Amino acid sequence: MAIVDLVMPKMGESIMEATILKWHKQPGETVKMDETVLEIATDKVDSEVPSTAAGVVEELLYNVNDVVPIGSVIARIRTGATASQDAQPSSAPPSQSQAPAHQPQSEPAYAQVQEVSSTIAGQSNGQKPSMNGNRFYSPLVLNIAANEGVSMSELEKIPGTGNEGRVTKKDILQYVAGRKHGVQPAQQQYQQPAQEISIVGRQQEQRPAQQAPERQSPPQQQPAVYSGNVEIIEMDRMRKLIAKHMVESKHTSPHVTSFAEADVTNMVLWRDRIKKEFEKREGEKITFTPLFVEAIVKCIKKYPWLNSSIDGEKLIVKKDINIGMATALPSGNLIVPVIRNADQLNLVGLTKQVNGLASAARNNKLKPDDTSGGTFTLTNVGSFGSIMGTPIINQPQVAILAVGAIKKRPVVIETEQGDSIAIRHMMYLSMSYDHRIIDGALGATFLTAVAKELENFDGSREI
Numbered sequence: 001m002a003i004v005d006l007v008m009p010k011m012g013e014s015i016m017e018a019t020i021l022k023w024h025k026q027p028g029e030t031v032k033m034d035e036t037v038l039e040i041a042t043d044k045v046d047s048e049v050p051s052t053a054a055g056v057v058e059e060l061l062y063n064v065n066d067v068v069p070i071g072s073v074i075a076r077i078r079t080g081a082t083a084s085q086d087a088q089p090s091s092a093p094p095s096q097s098q099a100p101a102h103q104p105q106s107e108p109a110y111a112q113v114q115e116v117s118s119t120i121a122g123q124s125n126g127q128k129p130s131m132n133g134n135r136f137y138s139p140l141v142l143n144i145a146a147n148e149g150v151s152m153s154e155l156e157k158i159p160g161t162g163n164e165g166r167v168t169k170k171d172i173l174q175y176v177a178g179r180k181h182g183v184q185p186a187q188q189q190y191q192q193p194a195q196e197i198s199i200v201g202r203q204q205e206q207r208p209a210q211q212a213p214e215r216q217s218p219p220q221q222q223p224a225v226y227s228g229n230v231e232i233i234e235m236d237r238m239r240k241l242i243a244k245h246m247v248e249s250k251h252t253s254p255h256v257t258s259f260a261e262a263d264v265t266n267m268v269l270w271r272d273r274i275k276k277e278f279e280k281r282e283g284e285k286i287t288f289t290p291l292f293v294e295a296i297v298k299c300i301k302k303y304p305w306l307n308s309s310i311d312g313e314k315l316i317v318k319k320d321i322n323i324g325m326a327t328a329l330p331s332g333n334l335i336v337p338v339i340r341n342a343d344q345l346n347l348v349g350l351t352k353q354v355n356g357l358a359s360a361a362r363n364n365k366l367k368p369d370d371t372s373g374g375t376f377t378l379t380n381v382g383s384f385g386s387i388m389g390t391p392i393i394n395q396p397q398v399a400i401l402a403v404g405a406i407k408k409r410p411v412v413i414e415t416e417q418g419d420s421i422a423i424r425h426m427m428y429l430s431m432s433y434d435h436r437i438i439d440g441a442l443g444a445t446f447l448t449a450v451a452k453e454l455e456n457f458d459g460s461r462e463i
Contacts, residue, residue, distance in 0.1 A: 001080040004053040005073045055079040238333045253434040257390045260429045262451040266459040268425040290350035295453035303446045309396040324374030327361045338374040388428040398434040
């Protein structure tokens with residue numbers, strides 16, 4: 001028999017921690033390979049974590065509602081054992097006042113000082129947990145603090161209920177709610193260390209802390225006054241993050257948007273002709289999205305720079321073509337599930353992937369891997385009736401393509417016999433791209449190539 005560690009899975013490029021919602025297994029219970037052990041939540045998606053081994057749950061290292069860093073051991077499973085054996089499992093997860101055994105006791109002093117010396121806003125944009133003296137602040141807590149205007153001095157006064165007195169997500173949200181109603185936080189339970197650390201570069205020295213002047217409470221911010229008949233709605237957590245990511249994308253990438261028009265009559269007539277047979281044969285409804293993805297993939301192979309990211313002064317060209325498709329959630333928020341290795345799927349495979357991810361998004365069943373690793377994004381603004389849009393790049397990608405509503409319009413048809421006017425199915429395409437690396441010529445060329453792929457769709461192709 002052996003002990004297997006179950007770790008918090010990687011949730012995506014920008015997610016560094018997750019909250020435990022529910023344990024499906026308790027110590028002493030049998031678990032099968034790939035059976036759900038717990039449910040977790042991040043700022044983007046709720047998901048289930050399956051077991052990586054078959055055996056008996058030996059120990060749970062965290063409680064429900066604990067915020068756990070990615071890669072941390074959250075449970076241990078004894079393989080080769082059964083529930084009837086006389087193994088002595090741990091009776092319960094550790095209490096909130098007791099840190100898990102695997103948690104490091106401290107970080108290097110220079111790392112602590114670097115975190116302390118940065119502002120909350122800067123800390124919230126980073127990926128490392130913050131240490132103020134010996135007090136732990138997770139990226140989630142710092143992010144909430146930055147969004148809510150909570151200063152470091154205020155953060156230090158919030159009594160923490162987490163491990164070793166750390167401030168949890170619940171603590172800071174309660175503090176923010178209380179502050180809005182004029183409620184003062186309870187007396188600070190955490191004491192600053194007797195010594196402070198000064199540092200120049202990475203050379204460090206310790207010296208006794210000087211007598212600090214008595215810290216004054218920050219002035220209470222006056223509530224905003226809104227005139228007229230208004231309704232005030234607090235943003236939910238996901239909406240705040242979306243807003244933050246959109247602003248950061250604009251600050252990161254100089255956006256340029258190009259536009260093109262495509263005659264998609266052949267594609268529309270083909271879909272109308274085969275959709276009933278397709279659904280009967282494959283058990284899936286075919287939408288326009290897999291057809292758009294198919295055209296994008298063909299053009300990315302011709303112009304691979306559109307499938308890249310920027311790292312400082314380096315261009316990272318991705319060989320895997322993973323197409324993100326922006327999807328609206330029932331709450332009105334937006335999420336971008338990813339079709340992995342889209343270039344290796346035929347039209348049936350693309351259709352199944354598109355429908356499966358869209359259904360999972362609507363029912364909050366997306367898995368962590370479903371929203372990570374995208375290299376290019378497609379957004380269908382036409383599904384809401386818009387004829388075109390100027391989308392914002394999904395960082396760290398360098399381009400995003402929007403397709404508008406398909407409308408019948410009279411257009412001029414050029415033939416060898418002369419020009420004529422006909423009713424055609426027309427669609428606008430718009431693509432925003434990072435002008436640091438994608439120039440107007442390349443951006444417009446790629447967009448035109450996608451439009452031509454759609455226009456030259458083979459109306460006689462077989463499904």
